Amino acid sequence: MLYVFSGPDAIATRARAHEFLDVQEEKDARVERIDADICTADLLRDRSGAQSLFVSPGATEVILLDTPSERADALDAVVALAQALAESPNIFVLLEGKLLAPQAKELKKYAEQYEEVAGSAPGERFNVFALADALARRDKKSLWVLLLRAQHAGLSSEEIIGTLFWQIKTMRLAAKTKNADEAGLKPFVYTKSKRGAQIFKPGELDLLSRSLVSLYHDAHLGKLDIDLALERWVLGI
Known part of the structure; x- marks a missing residue:
């Protein structure tokens, strides 16, 4: 088909x-x-x-x-x-x-x-969870394009980082648990996160989590430009 x-x-x-x-x-x-x-x-x-x-x-x-x-x-x-x-x-x-x-x-x-498919309506708020979905698929192309769209829509890098960190956290949790109840997640979120976790090699999600946290703190200490650093992070997944 x-x-x-x-x-x-x-x-x-x-x-x-x-x-x-x-x-x-x-x-x-x-x-x-x-x-x-x-x-x-x-x-x-x-x-x-x-x-x-x-x-x-x-x-x-x-x-x-x-x-x-x-x-x-x-x-x-x-x-x-x-x-x-x-x-x-x-x-x-x-x-x-x-x-x-x-x-x-x-x-x-x-x-x-x-x-x-028609384009998004003018003024329609960007769905930040589309970034989380792209990360869970390890779809670098989509994630990068969505990042640029999110930034253009006025979302702060802090909000974007928070969403990406949440997705990594749920994938790590799903990888260590047997079902949605044990993980404390809704079934659909758990299933998607479990599937996403299997795409990454052992230890990769831990590294991504640490690097994202480090990026956030270094940016707020003035050591790097948060927007550019976030784009580099996305291109490196």
């Missing part, structure tokens, strides 16, 4: 695509991300043909095609193989910017769902 989320507002489109992915993950689907650097016709044919050996029997495999237009031939391959992707037992999710009319027409012929 093929699902397409396209639109000129990168943040809104990415958020909508990840809403869809969150629903799939709640059903225990395995999500694989393919970006433009590795998106080739051969890889797409391989992924559309059969499920990965790493997927449990009966489980769904979801493949996110993340802005293949960053390399023209990658998007061309996706459009050319749209029918094969649509007929695959796996779910393909195309996340893209605004598509050209011929590309959109071809994809609409085969997509189970084709959604042109």
